[in-house]
Amino acid sequence: MIEILETGPFNTVQDLGRPGFRNIGVTAGGAMDPLAVRTGNVLVGNEPEAAVIEVQTFPFKLRVSTPMVFAVTGTDGLVLLNDKDVLPWCAHLAKDGDVLELRQPGKRARAYVAVGGGLDVPVLMGSRSTALRGNFGGNDGKPLAKGDHLKTGRQENILPLPASGLAVVEPSQALANVFPDIVDGVLQVRAIPAGEHHLFTDDGEAFWGQVWRISSRSDRTGYRLSGEPIKPTEIREMRSHGVVPGVVQVPPGGEPIIQMSDANTAGGYPKIAGVIEADLWRLGQANPGGKIRFVRSSHEEARQVEQAVKTYLEDIKRTADMVKRALKAMA
Incomplete structure (x- = not known):
């Protein structure tokens, strides 16, 4: 108890x-x-x-x-x-x-x-x-x-x-070769262009090119980002659609929202990108006021990082099992 x-x-x-x-x-x-x-x-x-x-x-x-x-x-x-x-x-x-x-x-x-x-x-x-x-x-x-x-x-x-x-050895150190460095206090978050990415000016360069700050209005549902607003080249009326953690939506005000663990189940804002699943834990450890930059990734890179994390956990489990067997033998 x-x-x-x-x-x-x-x-x-x-x-x-x-x-x-x-x-x-x-x-x-x-x-x-x-x-x-x-x-x-x-x-x-x-x-x-x-x-x-x-x-x-x-x-x-x-x-x-x-x-x-x-x-x-x-x-x-x-x-x-x-x-x-x-x-x-x-x-x-x-x-x-x-x-x-x-x-x-x-x-x-x-x-x-x-x-x-x-x-x-x-x-x-x-x-x-x-x-x-x-x-x-x-x-x-x-x-x-x-x-x-x-x-x-x-x-x-x-x-x-x-x-x-x-x-x-904690993941940020043990997996330093697969997770981007924090550069000048800016967390590098990998993401893949999403369904409505093409609607934004210059292929969304304003989204990828700037440093965003996590707003104090952020919570487990979503991280609201503060920065230079980004706008689509055309306004489309969109039906509500399913969303999952990691989806980055852009509301009319132009400041993105990253859906987090308690993500809404559906929403109608344009989706500009999706954070790769293996990087979500790093966002989960980011504080309000923290700075992030989105880095273009790919499905292949996402799979490679996921495999590295899986290997890390398997190594810990293997070591724990060895210690357990050794202690049982000594008991």
Whole structure:
């Protein structure tokens, strides 16, 4: 059992989302940084889709009432266990009564707490994720509040698990060769021209060529971008159509919106581009006020990056399994 001691707005239970229900108006949802979720779950011996805590307002503090393995991923901020620093991106063992605290990250927007067995909240439409707009899933459809209690799923005997010291090189470093550098504080986000790209002047050069700033009006549904407005060469009346996370739409004001994890299920604004799926976690870690630039990509590059991420996760799983077998042999 986990007790929430300190929290802020919009900290929720999330997993990898509930795809497959957009036709009835239910957004897929799920974590803003799914790579951090997958990595944390591998570290604590869970299946990749196990439910975790997504923290986006800090400080955050919880207490455990039973021994459990945990890992904090996503963050570049301080992680403390009983007021002592512990490594993020690393599996640790918490004992009954231990207090875990997450401080404000240095540059990133979110942290994730994965625990052995995952969070045992009801499965709705195949997912444990919190849908705040629909008021369902996760912690009764609500953000976490002080005094809330979360059950954890059954975990294996703790001793054979990679319970302490198993760490990973975080994705931004381990996969530095496949993710573009942040240049002068500008996040480079790869995208592919979308359906209405041809409607914009000079092949959309104003979209690709400038640095955009993430507006303070951004949230899990979408990132609104501030910059020099872009306009289509012709105005077309468009029917509403399906959209998914990563789609970049341009409303009449000319400042793009990137659909994020809680993306609307449909919309009628022109689609100028689509962020490749493998880069969405980097956007999920970008703060309001941050700067981004779109970089033209291709389906082939997107597949290559996706394969590199898959290999990274497989390597972690293989290492975790080796440690687990070694500990069992020693027990």
